Amino acid sequence: MNELLLMCLIAGRRAAIPAIQVQSVIEIGEITPIPGVPAFIRGLTALRSQALTVIDCSIALGFEGQAEIADQRAAVVDVDGHLYALMVDAAYDVGEARSEPMDVPGGFGPGWQAAARGMVETDGGPTLLIDVQTIVAGSIAEAA
Numbered sequence: 001m002n003e004l005l006l007m008c009l010i011a012g013r014r015a016a017i018p019a020i021q022v023q024s025v026i027e028i029g030e031i032t033p034i035p036g037v038p039a040f041i042r043g044l045t046a047l048r049s050q051a052l053t054v055i056d057c058s059i060a061l062g063f064e065g066q067a068e069i070a071d072q073r074a075a076v077v078d079v080d081g082h083l084y085a086l087m088v089d090a091a092y093d094v095g096e097a098r099s100e101p102m103d104v105p106g107g108f109g110p111g112w113q114a115a116a117r118g119m120v121e122t123d124g125g126p127t128l129l130i131d132v133q134t135i136v137a138g139s140i141a142e143a144a
Contacts, residue, residue: 002096002097002098003018003019003020003096003097003120004018004019004020004094004095004096005017005018005019005094005095005096005097005120005122005127005129006018006019006022006025006075006091006093006094007091007092007093007094007095007122007124007127008073008075008088008089008090008091008092009088009089009090009092010057010058010061010088010089010128010130011057011058011061011063011089011111012089013108013112013128014124014125014126014127014128015088015116015127015128015129015130016095016097016120016122016127016128016129016130017075017077017086017130017132018129018130018132019094021077021078021132022075022076022077023076023077023078023083024047024075024076025073025074025075025076025091026047026073026074026076026085027071027072027073027074028045028054028072028073028074028085028087029045030045031043031044031045031054032044032045038138039056039059040055040056040059040060040138041053041054041055041056041138042054042055042056042087045085047076047083047085050083051083052074052076052083052084052085053082053083053084053085054074054084054085054087055084055085055086055087055135055136055138056087057086057087057088057130057135058087058089060111060115060135060138061109061111061112061115061135062109062110062111063111072087073087073088073089073090073091074086074087074088074091075088075091077132077136079132079133079136084136086132086135086136093124095122095123095124096122096123097120097121097122097127097129098120098121098122098123099120099121100118100120101117101118101119101120101129102118102119102120103118103119104116104118104119104128105119108128112128114134115130115131115134115135116128116129116130116131117129117130117131
């Protein structure tokens with residue numbers, strides 16, 4: 001497969017976001033809450049005078065969200081012309097997928113079943129390949 005991936009941790013699991021979809025990795029400072037939005041949307045933050053919608057990936061997957069963490073990392077992605085900051089536990093490397101995506105084992109839970117395009121082999125071991133559009137849509141969190 002040899003697709004470049006941003007390696008990260010989401011909800012305590014090794015995950016990867018296709019690097020072609022990642023504009024940058026940032027440290028999120030202040031997040032301005034937005035009233036009346038689903039819980040997985042943490043609010044807005046700014047990057048070079050552009051507003052980013054901040055998505056808590058853990059909540060979007062149906063897990064508990066993270067407490068406020070100083071220097072919170074996020075992958076900035078563009079979905080249909082809108083910028084999103086996908087909050088991750090950690091973003092630590094860019095690597096390659098060494099296999100085609102395989103089915104996600106059932107023990108990972110329904111959130112991962114819905115949001116992962118599959119599991120790929122990487123130099124760091126088996127890794128869940130994230131479907132960015134599914135995370136941003138938040139349909140997983142709403143169904144939970």
